[in-house]
Amino acid sequence: FANNAFFGATGGQLAPTTLIGQKTSTYPLGREAPIIGKPIKISEMLAPLETTTYIARAALNNPSNIKKAKKYIKKAFQMQVKGEKGFFMVELLCACPSNLKKSPVDSLKWVEENMIPYYPLGEFKTINKGDL
Numbered sequence: 001f002a003n004n005a006f007f008g009a010t011g012g013q014l015a016p017t018t019l020i021g022q023k024t025s026t027y028p029l030g031r032e033a034p035i036i037g038k039p040i041k042i043s044e045m046l047a048p049l050e051t052t053t054y055i056a057r058a059a060l061n062n063p064s065n066i067k068k069a070k071k072y073i074k075k076a077f078q079m080q081v082k083g084e085k086g087f088f089m090v091e092l093l094c095a096c097p098s099n100l101k102k103s104p105v106d107s108l109k110w111v112e113e114n115m116i117p118y119y120p121l122g123e124f125k126t127i128n129k130g131d132l
Helices: 042-046 063-081 104-118
Strands: 052-059 087-093 122-126
Touching (some): 042 052, 042 087, 042 122, 052 104, 063 087, 087 104
Parallel strands (some): 052 087
Antiparallel strands (some): 052 122
16 A cells, blocks of 8 residues: 555545645645544554454655565565465555655655654554464
8 A cells, every 4th residue: 555645646636644734736725634534544444453464554765664665565475375364455655756746855754754753664463364
């Protein structure tokens, strides 16, 4: 799941993951929690479900975080190849320079300063259902 806090492929509209105060093409004043609610934390929402097997979140903003993202994706695939059943998801926090109207470097900095504090990184659920 690519989380860039926009519906970027269709023009940068407000998404369920758009941050408070973040401006979009459909909400130019910025997201306001009292009016349209807070951003949804997808990984935290899915992890408690009985049907999920692996849920993780990584960021694609620097080499160290990209390495962790690769590790999480590999783990999800390996669990599936091993025959684990259930829903697997790796959420990837990523930049959208076009919709942020920032340079690529500044967009990566924006992910670090704005997205990661709200969307903490890590594995939220990893379960081997064969052992249950």
